[in-house]
Amino acid sequence: MGYLLEVRDLKMYFGGVHAVDGISFEVGQGEIIGIIGPNGSGKTTLINAVTGVYNPTAGTILFDGMDITSKKMENLVSLGICRTFQNLKLHKALTVLQNVIVGEHLANDSNFFDAVFRTKRFRQNEKRARELAMTELEKVGLAGNASDFVSELPYGMQKKLEIARALVMKPKLLILDEPTAGMNSVEAKEQIDLVKKLNQETGLSVILIEHNMKLLMNSVNRVLAIDAGKEIARGLPSEVQNNSRVISAYLGED
């Protein structure tokens, strides 16, 4: 059976620092994969290398059977890989709705001529973009804040907004980099439930990077645990949770 995403022996070196050192994993259609690891273990670097923020030092990445190893992030969107960021990458001087419409950039097929002369196609596209954006905002529960500026939103809502911006691109694979960072346990639970719901309703494949192991245990299919750029455990959440190497990575060794 073919996987949606296959990462083979990925390495990302910055000079002498081996931030990601030979990690392999795969994501099946409709699966939620959790990636866990203590701070500085290379989770975000791994995802940055996969999504083309960095150009990996070595290894291969296959998406739907296609080699995407050195493709840049902006070229992955049309293939169906979308992501959010650990440190919010939102557009602060735009409204919440506009931030989501930014995600429609590629789907909107108005050309320059349409924009200057406000053709029928332009007006239809703009209307459609607004409607689709509102639908996504409703999904994440931000419809009531559509005309607020991003800088006026609390942190948790900004995290949700990033998810809405990614969802509007209709991804096949959604990569969430610590979607619950900075949230309290109730908000974090809600956020993970939202992801779970999206996965169940639309069959969206998800990679969920999370620092807090407990949150993932009931919601993901499989877990990959990494530390110091290397895989230390993989398998079902319950297996990984009790793995001695994972416990020692989180709690330190005696």
Place this chain on the structure above:
Amino acid sequence: MKKAALKDFFSKKSTRIFLLAILFAGLTVAPFVTNTLTKRIISTIFIYSLLSMGNMVIGGFTGMLNLGHAAFWGVGAYITAILMTGYNVPFSAAFLAAGIGTALVGLVVSIPCLRLSTDFLSLITIAFSYIFLAVVRNWMSVTKGPQGIPGISCINFFGVDFSSANAVYFVLFAVAVVSFIVISNITKSKFGLAMQAVRDDELGARSAGIKPAQVKILSFVIGTFFAGLAGALYAAYIGYIGPNTFTFDTSTTIFQMCILGGLGSIPGAVVGTVFFVVMPETIRTLAVYRVGVGGVIMLLLMLFRPQGIMGSRAFATKDGIQERIKNKLIARKVANVQKHV
């Protein structure tokens, strides 16, 4: 309460259309009821608003600090002057050539800008404005050096002569209005949104499939295209051009117009233009101190309304001086209370 009502009034679409209609009507009758000086000032506003709107696209929407816009204006003006006086090209063709030629120059200048962040990019644009001046001042055979090019014939579209003062006024008016509509439409489309997305967070924009390099080049080409058109109009309107018009000082004035009007607002660019063209005329008696007045106004603006007159409130920083004064007063009150307890 009153403030909110006022805000409501101005954000209503009908109010805006009404105000625009009054403005339009006023500008239409203006040449018939005012004197030559006023007409000249308004005409200057039309030309400068092309510059400030173009620079607004580059600086206010895409966030590239362009401090060489006057040089692009100069490129357009010199293209027009050289074509019209040296090769007898009709104005209509020279007008188009100035726009396209300047946009090409803008394209070339924007390429090194792609790899640079804002500060270094503005250094490149400053360098460009000095290179432009050096070329124009020394390339005697083409640009006639420091004496400039005189005897440029008047604005003339497809054989129709617009040599009377009122005719010129209406040509400039028409070009300014059309440019305003075109630039507004672009900035309100997905292209404008992409520009703002790149300005606010390049990585976030890339994650939405936007290619920052393309967006930056596009905005530079749009901005410099209109600078080129402004150059053509200016050359034919004044009839003489010399290097001293297109200096770095003029570039900073154009940028000041954008900042005063409010970054990210095309109507703001026009408001800023009106201010910086009219202000020096009204305080002529202050002679050289006029420049200082402009500076003081910019300073006050940055302190009390950092987002500019029409800028989005999202640009207003939270630690603006008003907030800081308020915080300080609160802190003092708290300290007083604590002293008494």
